[in-house]
Amino acid sequence: xxxxxxxxxxxxxxxxxxxxxxxxxxxxxxxxxxxxxxxxxxxxxxxxxxxxxxxxxxxxxxxxxxxxxxxxxxxxxxxxxxxxxxxxxxxxxxxxxxxxxxxxxxxxxxxxxxxxxxxxxxxxxxxxxxxxxxxxxxxxxxxxxxxxxxxxxxxxxxxxxxxxxxxxxxxxxxxxxxxxxxxxxxxxxxxxxxxxxxxxxxxxxxxxxxxxxxxxxxxxxxxxxxxxxxxxxxxxxxxxxxxxxxxxxxxxxxxxxxxxxxxxxxxxxxxxxxxxxxxxxxxxxxxxxxxxxxxxxxxxxxxxxxxxxxxxxxxxx
Amino acid sequence: xxxxxxxxxxxxxxxxxxxxxxxxxxxxxxxxxxxxxxxxxxxxxxxxxxxxxxxxxxxxxxxxxxxxxxxxxxxxxxxxxxxxxxxxxxxxxxxxxxxxxxxxxxxxxxxxxxxxxxxxxxxxxxxxxxxxxxxxxxxxxxxxxxxxxxxxxxxxxxxxxxxxxxxxxxxxxxxxxxxxxxxxxxxxxxxxxxxxxxxxxxxxxxxxxxxxxxxxxxxxxxxxxxxxxxxxxxxxxxxxxxxxxxxxxxxxxxxxxxxxxxxxxxxxxxxxxxxxxxxxxxxxxxxxxxxxxxxxx
Numbered sequence: 001x002x003x004x005x006x007x008x009x010x011x012x013x014x015x016x017x018x019x020x021x022x023x024x025x026x027x028x029x030x031x032x033x034x035x036x037x038x039x040x041x042x043x044x045x046x047x048x049x050x051x052x053x054x055x056x057x058x059x060x061x062x063x064x065x066x067x068x069x070x071x072x073x074x075x076x077x078x079x080x081x082x083x084x085x086x087x088x089x090x091x092x093x094x095x096x097x098x099x100x101x102x103x104x105x106x107x108x109x110x111x112x113x114x115x116x117x118x119x120x121x122x123x124x125x126x127x128x129x130x131x132x133x134x135x136x137x138x139x140x141x142x143x144x145x146x147x148x149x150x151x152x153x154x155x156x157x158x159x160x161x162x163x164x165x166x167x168x169x170x171x172x173x174x175x176x177x178x179x180x181x182x183x184x185x186x187x188x189x190x191x192x193x194x195x196x197x198x199x200x201x202x203x204x205x206x207x208x209x210x211x212x213x214x215x216x217x218x219x220x221x222x223x224x225x226x227x228x229x230x231x232x233x234x235x236x237x238x239x240x241x242x243x244x245x246x247x248x249x250x251x252x253x254x255x256x257x258x259x260x261x262x263x264x265x266x267x268x269x270x271x272x273x274x275x276x277x278x279x280x281x282x283x284x285x286x287x288x289x290x291x292x293x294x295x296x297x298x299x300x301x302x303x304x305x306x307x308x309x310x311x312x313x314x315x316x317x
Numbered sequence: 318x319x320x321x322x323x324x325x326x327x328x329x330x331x332x333x334x335x336x337x338x339x340x341x342x343x344x345x346x347x348x349x350x351x352x353x354x355x356x357x358x359x360x361x362x363x364x365x366x367x368x369x370x371x372x373x374x375x376x377x378x379x380x381x382x383x384x385x386x387x388x389x390x391x392x393x394x395x396x397x398x399x400x401x402x403x404x405x406x407x408x409x410x411x412x413x414x415x416x417x418x419x420x421x422x423x424x425x426x427x428x429x430x431x432x433x434x435x436x437x438x439x440x441x442x443x444x445x446x447x448x449x450x451x452x453x454x455x456x457x458x459x460x461x462x463x464x465x466x467x468x469x470x471x472x473x474x475x476x477x478x479x480x481x482x483x484x485x486x487x488x489x490x491x492x493x494x495x496x497x498x499x500x501x502x503x504x505x506x507x508x509x510x511x512x513x514x515x516x517x518x519x520x521x522x523x524x525x526x527x528x529x530x531x532x533x534x535x536x537x538x539x540x541x542x543x544x545x546x547x548x549x550x551x552x553x554x555x556x557x558x559x560x561x562x563x564x565x566x567x568x569x570x571x572x573x574x575x576x577x578x579x580x581x582x583x584x585x586x587x588x589x590x591x592x593x594x595x596x597x598x599x600x601x602x603x604x605x606x607x608x609x610x611x612x613x614x
Contacts, residue, residue: 025441035440038430038519042490043446045427049487050453056464115356123350129357131598135364138597142550142565143586147367150574150582157579159366162383189363197605201613239612250457252551253565257572269459273551276463289460300455 054293060286067280080287090288092264093271094295097249100180100267104187105244109237111188112195119196120203137193145257148186149175153258179263183254191248195240202236203229249296268292371583378579393580397588406585408560409567412478414592416553416563417546420485424542425535427486428493433527435494436501437509447498450491451610458488459551466555476558484552489542492610496541499611500534501527537603540596547593564589 021027026035064076084090119130136144152159153174161171175182206229214224252269255261261270272292275285369385370378371394377387399405435443465484466475474480504527512522528535550565557566568589571582597604605613 023441025439032441035434035438037434039434039440039446042427042431042494043449046450046453046487046490049483050456050461053461053464053468054456056468057460060464060467115353118349118353118356121346121349121353123346123353125354129353131601132357132361134597134601134604135361135594138544138594139364139590140548140565140568140586140593142548142568143590144363146568146571146582147363147586150571150579151366151370152363156381157379159363159383162381165382189360193360194608198609198613201605201609236613239609243609246454250459252459256550257569260572269457269551272459272462273555276466277555282463282467285463289457289463292457293460296455296457300452 057286057289057293060282061290063283063286065282066284067282076283080283081291083284084287084291089266090271093266093268096180096265097267100184100187100251100255100265101245101248103184104191104248105241107184107188108191108195108244109199109241111192112199112240113233113237115192115196116199116203119200133196134193136190137197139190141190141253142257144190145186145254148182148189149258153182175259176263179259179265183258183265186258187248187251187254191244194244198240198243199233199236202233206232367583368587370580371587373580375578375580378583379577393584394588396578396581397584404567404570406564406567406588409562409564410589412557412561413547413564413589416478416482416485417543420482420489420546421539421542423482423486424489424493425539428490428497428538429523429528429535431494432497432501433523436498437504437527447495450494453487454491462552462555465552469556475556476561478557478561481553481556481561481563484556485546485549488549489545492545492607493538493542495610495612496538496607497531497534497611499606499614500531504530534603534606537600537607540600541604541607544593544596547596 026032061080062076062078063073064079065073115133119126119133123129139147151157155161155171155173158171158174160174164171211224211228214228219227250269251267252273255265255267255270256273259265261267261274266274268288272285272288275281275288279285366383372389372391373384373387374390374392377384378393380387397406434440435447440446469475469477469480508526508530509522512526517525548565549563550569553563553566554569557563568585571578571585574582600607
């Protein structure tokens with residue numbers, strides 16, 4: 001009886017020695033299924049609810065199928081895909097999605113790092129300030145977008161122009177003048193707290209002894225930030241950026257609420273929603289969906305690699 | 318050897334801490350503290366404005382000059398709850414509670430055993446399975462929306478809260494599996510060895526060892542899944558209608574009001590956000606771990 005896990009398994013109370021391989025995994029089919037059993041319900045559930053619809057999307061994308069022309073349904077080959085590629089609106093929405101995602105992620109990362117550095121210090125009322133900063137992330141996204149649209153950006157009753165008016169300044173119609181900027185501003189307000197939380201956890205995991213030693217050796221705080229903090233923070237920045245990007249690429253609520261996709265702000269989720277509901281063109285919407293999935297797979301293969309290094313680090317612990 | 322190496326190091330730190338603190342002037346410290354306060358107030362300002370406006374009369378709310386000290390009233394809340402318009406938000410709030418609550422329960426029931434099979438007694442390809450779960454979060458949900466809409470139409474379960482609830486469970490399951498696994502790997506293996514020596518089966522181990530230890534983690538996971546399900550709007554808008562509409566769908570009714578009924582809009586936004594704010598602050602300590610899917614602790 002040793003203390004290693006596989007050894008204990010071999011002496012399982014069934015009294016029948018089950019076989020394990022070098023890594024401690026059971027080799028017997030029955031024992032393997034005993035291990036798999038707790039996983040099966042979740043796994044099957046995910047396959048059925050998330051994977052089968054994608055297969056359906058793939059199939060439908062090769063068909064002519066529109067609710068407005070119910071008699072004209074049939075195999076269409078790649079014609080839906082051709083239509084997607086020649087569609088200028090869709091190309092524009094790809095660009096909008098990229099601009100929206102990259103700017104929101106980068107801006108909230110930069111602000112998030114700044115806020116995290118401020119919060120990482122001791123000062124009076126730190127817990128309260130931390131709570132105040134988290135709060136924007138804990139507002140229902142539609143509610144937050146409504147708040148900004150009506151109570152903050154509105155040219156007549158909005159807070160921004162009202163405050164500008166106190167100083168005798170003339171405000172503008174923010175949403176009409178800066179449609180994409182208005183969406184970005186609202187999303188940065190909402191996502192900076194998310195980045196702050198992850199980056200703050202990163203800052204707190206720094207080795208304080210090493211930092212103090214560097215301070216004693218005469219390193220300036222700027223040198224310490226560039227040569228010690230930033231390299232340490234790299235994986236936290238990557239992780240925060242990656243997770244933020246996953247959510248912001250898919251953003252629908254802010255675009256739908258603030259501009260309803262007008263004035264060049266329609267991103268991919270909004271465009272697919274439009275194709276599906278206004279045009280009721282199922283074949284075309286599917287082809288758009290398939291291309292979005294392919295695009296996402298390309299981007300995420302790259303992104304998954306960085307997550308996988310985090311997981312491997314943990315596994316080797 | 319290690320003791321020898323550690324000794325001078327600790328002495329050095331103790332020596333360093335005193336000058337390290339005085340190196341920074343009092344002014345800098347005060348200034349940065351004030352800066353943190355200023356940033357905090359700036360972030361919370363839109364929310365303070367939302368709550369304040371929700372307690373103002375529509376006339377004060379619609380004033381071009383912000384009325385900070387206007388008298389408070391419950392007018393906005395009364396009109397939100399349908400005093401004038403007759404539109405009653407209660408069914409949508411109950412639908413949201415139901416969809417978020419039950420889907421979270423389903424997620425936890427599926428995710429706890431799954432996380433166990435991915436950490437404590439792992440299946441051989443556990444990391445592949447983890448990435449399968451993660452990859453479903455990468456796929457844009459909107460691409461799966463259309464077949465789900467067509468399937469629901471065919472099965473006549475459009476505008477059915479149960480269909481929405483199943484989709485929410487699938488959306489949150491990967492997050493819950495990753496998060497719960499990160500709690501499970503922290504349990505010392507010796508505990509499981511002791512349990513199996515005592516002849517405890519899977520269910521006993523789950524009930525008497527794992528659940529008590531990870532129950533704070535399960536609670537945090539549940540709160541985060543609840544928040545995501547409560548917040549969801551796109552699928553709810555597409556797959557529901559009059560009977561199964563959720564609170565965010567009710568909110569979209571205010572999208573086109575051109576800054577009118579500002580107090581009512583703010584009251585609506587406040588009421589609908591309240592459960593999320595409460596859940597979020599309750600899970601505050603574990604929020605990072607949840608939002609980073611367990612990668613950051």
